[in-house]
Amino acid sequence: MNWKLGGEAxxxxxxxxxxxxxxxTRSGLNVFVSDEHxxxxxxxxxxxxxxxxxxxxxxxxxxxDLLIALDEKTAQLHVGELKSEGGIIYxxxxxxxxxDILKRVDVNLYDVSMxxxxxxxxxxxxxxxxxxxxxxxxxxxxxxxxxxxxIKDSFEDEKISNxxxxxxxxxxxxxxxxxxxxxxxxxxxxxDTPRMLLxxxxxxxxxxxxxxxxxxxxxxxxxxxxxxxxxAANAEKNNMVTIQSExxxxxxxxxxxxxxxxxxxxTATSGGGFALMGEFISLTAMTETPLVIxxxxxxxxxxxxATRHGQGDLDFVLSAGQGEFPxxxxxxxxxxxxxxxxxxxxxLAERFQVPVIVLSDKYLSTSxxxxxxxxxDLKIDRGYLLAEDELEKIEDFKRYEYTExxxxxxxxxxxxxxxxxxxxxxxxxxxxSMEDAxxxxxxxxxxxxxxxxxxxxxxxxxxFGSKKxxxxxxxxxxxxxxxxxxxxxxxxxxxxxNFLQVTHLSPFPADFVSEFIQKSQNVVSVEGNKTGQLAxxxxxxxGHMIEMRVSKYDGRPFTPxxxxxxxxxxxxxx
Amino acid sequence: MVELSDLxxxxxxxxxxxCGNYSIWQAIKMAIVELNIKTKDIVIVSGVGCSGKYPYWIxxxxxxxxxxxxxxxxxxxxxxxxxLKVMAIGGDGDGYSEGTNHLLHAARRNIDIAYLVCNNxxxxxxxxxxxPTSLRGTKTKTSPSGSIEWSINPISIALAAGTxxxxxxxxxDVRHLTDLIIKAITHEGFGFLDILQPCVTFxxxxxxxxxxERIYKLQDxxxxxxxxxxxxxxxxxxxxxxxxxxxxxxxxxxxESQIRQLTxxxxxxxxxxxxxxxxxxxxxx
Numbered sequence: 001m002n003w004k005l006g007g008e009a010x011x012x013x014x015x016x017x018x019x020x021x022x023x024x025t026r027s028g029l030n031v032f033v034s035d036e037h038x039x040x041x042x043x044x045x046x047x048x049x050x051x052x053x054x055x056x057x058x059x060x061x062x063x064x065d066l067l068i069a070l071d072e073k074t075a076q077l078h079v080g081e082l083k084s085e086g087g088i089i090y091x092x093x094x095x096x097x098x099x100d101i102l103k104r105v106d107v108n109l110y111d112v113s114m115x116x117x118x119x120x121x122x123x124x125x126x127x128x129x130x131x132x133x134x135x136x137x138x139x140x141x142x143x144x145x146x147x148x149x150x151i152k153d154s155f156e157d158e159k160i161s162n163x164x165x166x167x168x169x170x171x172x173x174x175x176x177x178x179x180x181x182x183x184x185x186x187x188x189x190x191x192d193t194p195r196m197l198l199x200x201x202x203x204x205x206x207x208x209x210x211x212x213x214x215x216x217x218x219x220x221x222x223x224x225x226x227x228x229x230x231x232a233a234n235a236e237k238n239n240m241v242t243i244q245s246e247x248x249x250x251x252x253x254x255x256x257x258x259x260x261x262x263x264x265x266x267t268a269t270s271g272g273g274f275a276l277m278g279e280f281i282s283l284t285a286m287t288e289t290p291l292v293i294x295x296x297x298x299x300x301x302x303x304x305x306a307t308r309h310g311q312g313d314l315d316f317v318l319s320a321g322q323g324e325f326p327x328x329x330x331x332x333x334x335x336x337x338x339x340x341x342x343x344x345x346x347x348l349a350e351r352f353q354v355p356v357i358v359l360s361d362k363y364l365s366t367s368x369x370x371x372x373x374x375x376x377d378l379k380i381d382r383g384y385l386l387a388e389d390e391l392e393k394i395e396d397f398k399r400y401e402y403t404e405x406x407x408x409x410x411x412x413x414x415x416x417x418x419x420x421x422x423x424x425x426x427x428x429x430x431x432x433s434m435e436d437a438x439x440x441x442x443x444x445x446x447x448x449x450x451x452x453x454x455x456x457x458x459x460x461x462x463x464f465g466s467k468k469x470x471x472x473x474x475x476x477x478x479x480x481x482x483x484x485x486x487x488x489x490x491x492x493x494x495x496x497x498n499f500l501q502v503t504h505l506s507p508f509p510a511d512f513v514s515e516f517i518q519k520s521q522n523v524v525s526v527e528g529n530k531t532g533q534l535a536x537x538x539x540x541x542x543g544h545m546i547e548m549r550v551s552k553y554d555g556r557p558f559t560p561x562x563x564x565x566x567x568x569x570x571x572x573x574x
Numbered sequence: 575m576v577e578l579s580d581l582x583x584x585x586x587x588x589x590x591x592x593c594g595n596y597s598i599w600q601a602i603k604m605a606i607v608e609l610n611i612k613t614k615d616i617v618i619v620s621g622v623g624c625s626g627k628y629p630y631w632i633x634x635x636x637x638x639x640x641x642x643x644x645x646x647x648x649x650x651x652x653x654x655x656x657x658l659k660v661m662a663i664g665g666d667g668d669g670y671s672e673g674t675n676h677l678l679h680a681a682r683r684n685i686d687i688a689y690l691v692c693n694n695x696x697x698x699x700x701x702x703x704x705x706p707t708s709l710r711g712t713k714t715k716t717s718p719s720g721s722i723e724w725s726i727n728p729i730s731i732a733l734a735a736g737t738x739x740x741x742x743x744x745x746x747d748v749r750h751l752t753d754l755i756i757k758a759i760t761h762e763g764f765g766f767l768d769i770l771q772p773c774v775t776f777x778x779x780x781x782x783x784x785x786x787e788r789i790y791k792l793q794d795x796x797x798x799x800x801x802x803x804x805x806x807x808x809x810x811x812x813x814x815x816x817x818x819x820x821x822x823x824x825x826x827x828x829x830e831s832q833i834r835q836l837t838x839x840x841x842x843x844x845x846x847x848x849x850x851x852x853x854x855x856x857x858x859x
Contacts, residue, residue, distance in 0.1 A: 026859070196858035206854055212846025215654060234854070239835050239844060241653050246679040250646040253639070253676075257650020260637055261617070261658065262842035265650070283640050373855050380847055412842065413635040413651070413658050416614045421629040421636030424622065432585055433630050433638075 002061055003136060004049045005129070006078060007070030010042040016129035017048030018197075018368065019150050020136060024052045025197040025370040026146035032481075033197070033368035034060035036556070039222075039306040045073055058334065058481030060367070062559050066139055068132045071095070075102065082107050089135050089175075091115050091128075110135070110179055117170045123163055130164045134171025139179075144172055195372050200338040200364030200478075201226045203374075204294055207342025208266055209238050212380055213292070215265040216242045217254035219273060222306050223362040224296040227268040248273035252280040252293065259289045260422055262385075262412035264346050268294035271313045272303070278320045281355050285325035287422035288400070288408065288447070290349035290356075290383075294342075297361040299555050308555035309362040311477050311528035314537070317357050318506055326450050328356040329506035333462075333480030335369045337503065343378055351383035351457070352450050353407055359505070361528070363557040364478040385410045391417040398429040402442060406449030451507050458504045461512055465498030471567060472520035473499040474513075474546065476534050478557065479526050485560035490567065497567075502534060514542040524567055526550040528557065576610050578603055583633045594745035594771030595624055598692055601748050602661075603632060605755040616659040619648040621668035624699045624773075625692040628663050642672025645680040648687045655840040656830050659759060660686070666693045670706040670726055681735035681764050683829040688758040688765040691728065692745075694773035695780050702776035712779065728768045729809035729821055733802065738763040740805065740822040744789055745771040746782050750818070757820065763828050770818070785816065792819035799823040 003020065007013045014035055021033045029052045038044040049060055062081055067088045069075035072095040075088055079102045082088070087108040090097050093115045099105045114131045121127070130151065137147050148165050155161035198206075205227055208216070218228040232242040245251035251267045258265040269277070274295045284291045295317055299310030317329055328348050332338040338360065345356040384407050391397065391411055399420040401408045408429075411418020425433040426440055434440075465487055473483055480501050487497045500516050502509070517523055517538070525535040525546045530553040535546040550566040552558055581603045589595045606616065613634045620626045622641035629636025635658075639647045644662035652660045669677055669691040680687060696714065697703040704717040707728065711720040732740045739761040743751040751769065758765030770789070772782050797819070798804055805822035830836055 022859075194856070194859045196855055198858040202858065206851055209854060210849055210851050212844075212849055214841040214844060214846070215650070217650065236835055237854075238849075239838075239841075241833055241835055241841060243649075243653065245646065246675055249643060250649075250676055250679070253643045253646025254650035254653070256639075257619070257637070257647035257652075258654040258841070259650070260647070261651040261654035263654040264846065265654070279640050280643070287637070373852075376851060412655075413617050414614055414655060414842075416612075419613055419633060419635055421638060423630070424626075424638040424640060425630075430584070432583075433627075 001053065001140060002049065002051045002064040003066045004047055004064045004078060004081070005068040005070070005132065006045065006047040006074030009037060009040055009044040009046045011070065012126045012129050013046040013070070014048050016133060017050055019154055020133050020147070021050045021368055022197050023147040023150040024050065024142070025195055026150060027142055028192065029054065029370070030057050031197060031368070031370040032057050032060060034363070034557070035366055037307055045077065047074070047078070058484055059560060060557070062561065066136060068136065070128065070132070079104055079107065087139060089132055089139070110139070110175065112171065112174055114171070117167065117174065121163060121167055121170070123167060127164060127167045130167040131171035134168035135175040138172045138175035144169070193372070195370050197368050197370045198335055199226070199366055199368050200332065200335050200360055201296070201366070202230060203335040203338035204342040204358065204360065205230045206374065207339040208292070208346070209240070210376060210378060211264060211343045211346035213264045213266050213346055214240045215255065215258040215263045216240065216268065217245045217251040217258070217265070218268045219245050219248045219251050221270045221273045223298055223365045224268045224270050224273070224294060226365065227294060248276040249280065252277040255291055256280060256284055256289055259291050260287070260413070264350070266292040266294065268296065270296050270298050271300050271316065274313070274317065274320065279322065281327070282321035282323055282325065283424055284355045285321065285327065285447070286424055288353040289422065290353050292345045292349050292356050292358065294358045294360060296365045297359065299553070305555040307362070309528065309557045310553065310555060311361055311479070312530070312533070312553070314359065314476070314505065314529070314533040317359055318537070326352070326354050326448060326454065327506055328352070328354055328454060329359055329504070330356065331359045331476045331503055331505055332364065333477055333501055333503065334364070335371055336374070338364060339374045341503070347381045348454070348457070350385060351381055351407070352454050353383065353410065354450060354454070359477065361478050383407060383410070385412070386418065388415055391415055399431050400427060400429050400443065400446070402429060402446045404449070405453050406446050407453070455507045455509065458509065461503055461509055462501040463498060463516070464501070466496045467498070469496045469498040469520065471495060471497045471522045471524055471571060472516065473497060473524050473526055473567070474502065474534065474538065475499065475526040476502045476505065477528070479528060482558035482560045482563050483526055486563035486567065489560060489564040495571070505537070508537065508541045510541040513538055514544060517542065517544045522548065522571060524548040524550060524570055526558070526563055528552050576607050576612060578607055580613055581606060581633050583631050585630060587627065587631045589624060589627070590775045592774040593624070594694060594773065595692060597745045597748045598690070598751065598769055598771060599628065599631065601751040601755055602628070604748070604752045605759060606634070608752070609756055609759060611659055615657065616661065617651050619644045619651065619660065619662045621664040621673065623665040623668050623697070625663055625665040625668065642668050643676065644668065645673065645676035645687070645689065649680060649685050652685055652687055653830060653841065655842040656686070656836055657840055661688045661690065661759065663690045663692065665698070666691060666695060666705045666707045667697050670728055677732070678735040681732060681737040681766065684736070684738050684763040684826055685829040686763055688755070688761070688767070690755065690758070690767045690769060692771045693728065693768050694771040694777055696773050696777040698773050698776055709779070727809060730806065732766045733805055733809060733822060737766045737822070738824045738826055739765040739820070741767045741820045742818045743767055743769045744785055744818050745769055746785060750791065754820070761823070763826060788814060788816040789818050790815055792817045792821065
């Protein structure tokens with residue numbers, strides 16, 4: 001089922017949608033929440049969409065069952081998305097709707113006197129949202145108790161929560177009394193184990209907390225800001241320090257300093273902020289300081305579409321920073337991977353003493369998904385970080401010692417036997433600045449020796465679907481959800497498919513990807529960018545040129561139907 | 575006890591003979607010795623330029639960062655481990671051109687860092703270009719007809735940004751400079767020290783002689799460092815007479831002292847082996 005709420009920006013559309021989604025999650029359903037909004041604080045048009053099912057769902061879908069139109073614009077803009085026999089909840093005291101006005105006869109109009117109910121309750125206009133949630137619950141035939149419990153948990157002030165609970169009840173009763181409930185087919189999921197409803201950014205925060213990240217420096221930038229918001233709000237609880245730096249250059253500089261001094265540290269930004277961080281990323285590599293950088297993509301170039309979705313920064317993060325150096329780039333594809341990759345990023349950063357970039361995107365960062373509690377029996381690995389007594393045993397401490405793995409012993413300020421200077425200049429094993437030709441080659445080689453060790457530490461990329469397939473899909477990041485659902489659609493057409501999700505993009509698992517492509521018949525790449533950046537990377541790393549490419553660069557994430565349609569079109573007459 | 579020899583590195587400085595950096599280098603080391611700061615407990619952060627070399631030639635923990643970015647790194651180090659003394663050192667190009675923004679924000683945060691700027695009013699390492707503190711009319715490779723820009727006033731800027739300790743030293747008076755560095759380090763909060771530093775190779779105007787004829791010590795003339803208006807007045811004095819010493823000294827809470835998470839222990843010393851996130855996850859149910 002697919003539900004959409006729309007209204008003017010600033011009228012609590014997003015938070016109302018979240019309350020609805022959370023109540024469905026508590027009812028044991030699988031939920032995916034996506035939002036689209038323009039880059040405006042007030043006066044624009046906001047929508048939030050909640051898709052839910054007894055089955056696993058992984059992304060949004062365009063066609064909706066029930067539309068809540070808080071204003072006329074919502075009805076006009078989104079009537080085309082309604083399924084045949086879908087419904088619109090509206091209030092005729094605010095604006096008139098008819099089949100003629102909507103130019104559709106196959107939709108049901110539910111006139112709910114939301115304004116009247118608000119008036120009776122002496123409630124502010126924003127409570128109208130809650131009335132509509134009650135009516136929605138009635139429409140879908142779901143139990144009310146979970147909506148009430150979520151409302152109760154959402155407001156600290158008991159008066160306000162009671163008022164909202166009453167508003168939801170009125171909305172529920174009004175709908176029951178006046179209309180036949182259409183859909184009562186929604187059942188509860190089998191088990192009652194509590195599950196979470198959270199965004200990719202939330203999951204990245206939880207991963208960082210679990211990993212012992214104690215320092216976040218960031219400068220606000222959509223869609224990364226909610227990482228700073230969450231961690232700042234919970235800083236005391238987690239014994240963490242967050243700082244809103246004066247710019248992104250300072251943000252990464254703060255994090256580099258903290259990491260050098262021994263704290264697991266991170267910064268988070270979007271493409272524009274990341275562009276300012278390039279020189280520091282290069283310094284991080286030179287000084288071999290472990291650092292985690294979260295880059296949440298939005299469409300560029302420049303300010304681009306500030307609140308929309310895109311996957312156009314892959315090339316950029318793979319090459320940002322002057323000079324050549326090893327880096328790690330991880331691309332989670334759903335909220336679970338956001339958690340585990342965020343956790344892993346801190347281990348990888350310390351094990352290999354390199355910058356680690358977690359490359360997310362707007363769709364992942366703001367879409368809520370229901371999921372089980374994360375596994376927490378995860379091990380912290382601080383790599384070659386020496387304790388005081390280990391350092392004392394070393395006669396001649398060399399911070400940049402040439403080792404087999406390329407990873408050198410690390411000491412922290414405050415430790416007696418580990419004194420060194422972290423050098424921005426090329427240097428010898430002690431960190432002393434030097435320009436010797438032979439030694440330069442040696443230290444560059446030392447840093448690059450890490451690459452093969454990093455690669456062998458990576459988990460294998462995910463392969464979904466059948467071994468023998470008519471079509472093999474290659475992709476990365478949040479397109480995962482739409483692809484997995486599109487595969488089911490292809491299956492119904494008797495087209496067998498499989499899907500390689502490249503989760504670790506640098507160093508690139510060339511052998512694995514190459515083998516996959518060799519075994520495949522028709523390889524299609526699916527990406528949220530114009531130029532096919534993963535496909536180009538595959539060509540560079542493996543020599544295999546992927547000719548069939550699905551690209552989307554309109555600022556919106558893929559739906560399963562779009563992926564299905566485009567793949568079918570590429571396969572053509574085959 | 576820490577001795578000067580403890581600060582000796584394998585390599586020796588490569589500044590030009592007669593460079594003002596040698597006496598600043600001496601003064602920093604004397605300050606560390608006189609304060610008896612263990613070499614393991616201080617981090618010197620530098621940027622890029624002639625002043626960027628300091629951490630290579632003073633044997634303490636060091637971080638040689640990038641041009642203009644000493645203060646962001648120093649801030650991170652200080653917040654990670656407030657048991658450390660943190661000194662940032664840069665030049666006038668580094669601190670007043672590329673990284674001026676960071677100076678304002680470190681100042682208004684009042685983070686406990688000593689910030690030394692080796693102000694030679696010229697770009698040295700890049701072989702003689704105009705600097706933000708070069709006087710109007712200064713002829714350099716990039717201002718061949720004489721600079722048409724007015725120079726900035728670091729002392730006034732530091733005061734305007736809310737710096738709690740503002741001082742100016744002179745590389746030609748090592749004893750006085752050492753005392754100022756000691757005060758900048760021991761000051762609880764952001765300790766800003768602009769250092770007049772002759773560049774014998776590229777700045778033929780602001781020489782040792784130029785400064786010796788003009789400088790006087792504020793404290794010799796009973797300047798009250800508690801009076802911010804007087805400090806502003808003195809900051810504008812540059813001509814026949816140039817004041818050095820402490821312009822302003824105020825006690826106010828540091829950034830880090832206001833963070834409750836830091837009262838128990840430094841972030842870097844927290845145990846992170848098995849962090850329980852179950853209550854955080856429950857919030858998302």
